[in-house]
Amino acid sequence: MTSPQPACTDPSAAPAARREAVLREAVRRGLLDPGDALVAAFVDLDGVAASVAALQDAFPASVDVLHTFAAKANCLVPVLARLRELGMGCEVASPGEFAQALAAGFDPDRIVFDSPAKTRRELVRALELGVAVNVDNWQELDRVDGLLRTGASASRIGVRVNPQVGAGSIGAMSTATATSKFGITLADEGNAERLVEAFRERPWLTWIHVHVGSQGCPLDLMAEGVAQAVALADRINGEAGRHQVTGIDLGGGLPVNFADDTTAPTFAAYVERLRVRAPRLFDGGYRLATEFGRSLLAKNGFTAAYVEYTKTSGGRRIAVTHAGAQVATRTVFAPDAWPLRITAHHPSGAAKHGAPVPQDVAGPCCFAGDVVARARALPELAPGDLVALLDTGAYYATTHFQYNSLPEPAVHGFTVDPDGRVGFVPLRRAQDVDELLRPVG
Template sequence: MTALAPAAARRERILQAAVRQGLLHPGRSRLAGFVDLDGVAATVASLHRAFPSSAPVLHAFAAKANSLVPVLAELRRLGMGCEVATAGELARALAAGFAPERIVFDSPAKTEAELRYALDLGVTVNVDNYQELARIDRALAGRVPASKIGVRVNPQLGGGSIAAMSTATTTSKFGVPLADPGSRQRLLRAYHDHPWLTWVHTHAGSQGCPLDLMAGGVARAVAFAEEVNASLGRRQVVGIDIGGGLPVNFADDETTPTFDTYVGQLRAQAPALFSGRYGIVTEFGRSVLAKNGFTAAYVEYTKSMGGRRIAVTHAGVQVATRTVFNPDAWPLRIEAHDGSGRAKRGGPVRQDVAGPACFAGDLLARDRPLPPLEPGDLVSVPDTGAYYFSTPFHYNSLPEPAVHGFRTGGDDDDVRFELLRPAQDPWEVPEPGAGDVPLRRWPHETVPVVG
């Protein structure tokens, strides 16, 4: 019998512990997300090690990747800051205990009220466009800001293999273009006219973008910062926000590319970034959390259709939205387990792994070779610690699943779970206009009989 690889064996161990402790149960908890808090700590440590100590660096976790407040609080304790893209994410970052000066606010649609609130707090703001710049100018009314303020520049280098994840294309909706006719000169004037513009921000894209493209975008941002300081004859730009976007390997358990590899690319293409003349902010999200989380769900039914086996599970579009709607760009691995959490060893059979939503495309995997799945089995879905169960899609009013963090000791039985988000009760329906007062509530163990 072939032994499981270490990462797969660890997931098996966690699943078995979750079943023993009742966190997964075919009658009560059919779907759950799990976050490896030991793995998160190791990943954050590797990020800190990858960047040199020659310049101050703030690693601001991109809250969009996993905005659960306990997860954000854990990252704060590990020494990270927080990058937010909405007022909701800002509220969560503050609730997680981040100091305002360690929060970075990026959004292409900041309202005047949001800007004033961020500036009053001293949150760092990256300006997306000239109209936003004018709003900030009015809000400051001649005051010296407590916030660090920069402008997001679009280096217009092109895109990667996933168009939706590429933000440095010629016509991207983000930032101020550097290559459009006259745009660079206008932006230089803006820095001249606003001495409180002391940072430059860029972000070329994420999944599907090659490292040389990402590093090339940073190089153009650094070159622009150097140009600003040279043209003004003073060191006005003191920091570069290089964004995040390190791609994740979804094909297996290897972590590649690494933060070290990316820093090597940055050193080659943007050596001035590490000259000590600039502070640095990073905004990594998916690369910090994706491989430190997995989803687990029970198989409810199996059937055969047109010669194809189909396993219907409780994990689908509500926790794997990108994969369901764009499976070629966001493929996920599936692992088969029996009801106790033990990995299944049978010979592979090609089968679809479907979700519970009421449309034909709700599939986690198509024609995937797996040990034969049966009702009561479990499937685990690795690499879903970012964007998947933490960002649920409420199609069919499917409830949000519980999310559990875990830490382990040396003993196989030493798995300690902590609740990061409780499961939503699908039977709690609010009265119209009554806030959170339930219309009717069914206990989890009760299945209502209709008709």
């Protein structure tokens, strides 16, 4: 028997009550349905706007800064378009993301192109359109040299440096280690001097880009990497005798708190660390750019799925749901680094409040490791119930893993008006079987 549905909540309501209201309305409208819509993702558009405002407010108005969104975190064109409307630029790292940014309406001069493997064709297009380019390595710099000899470009061009300040707690998310594949290393013998000379010889080389990593990287590590980039910029300008480096691209990478609904660390806290470690960023001498992704979207989304079956195996309760590795790839394959909170709901979407029972929450994929949570204490799940995977607004359902040819689920944006009415906006429709067959048809 389902519990009674609480009244719908307004935008300032507690996150748990807000999610419950959205789930109940999604069920009522058929966006979640045990026959046709077994899994769906939801993005809180009000929350996204609040996160963007927090980022913009964290930097002083006296600093010229372009905030770009890292498209890999949520590459859906309607999401990118909404971010553009909120004043964001876009950071892209592939031809697909490049095309999605243009489709979302970003002006080329508000797009930043980062990738360690840019092709000649990709660089030609970026330079023709005037998109900002961050060069990753010496060979790419030679390639850009050759392309600029054939024609001028309005692009602002920088070099990504690796300050080699070390790793955070998740090695795969740490990009400033001694042997990282990204950027030109600063501590390796001769590289700093070679960079000074490279800038001095190229008047069009005017930015420095740095990105220490993301999840698992502490703020002090990130700020130290930025400080080394600023020191290099000051050295280049001093030795060149002119204001050669005009901008610092700080990258992104603010970690996300997946433990509860608190947003921590905040953008304001990060800026305070930068003020301590790299005060020159705030005296007006450099233009700035940022490339945040996960920290803007993660906590503004969740993924909901039906429980199809429950069983007991070796004394362990198991709920088999329709959300597994296809929508929670990192959590399934690296559960210690990417644990997700899960909430239990009645078929109506109302929260379940029974006594917690340890149980596995498994997915639909046909391999034994497709488990989103092990021995998680939740109200006992039953067939037809819903589970919600929290903090999945970035990556997750929008970075689909097509194991077992499972189709992409629908993604819905939502808002809640002051009277508590929930509204939905389609961000991606569910993929059907015919679309799966189209590549061979």
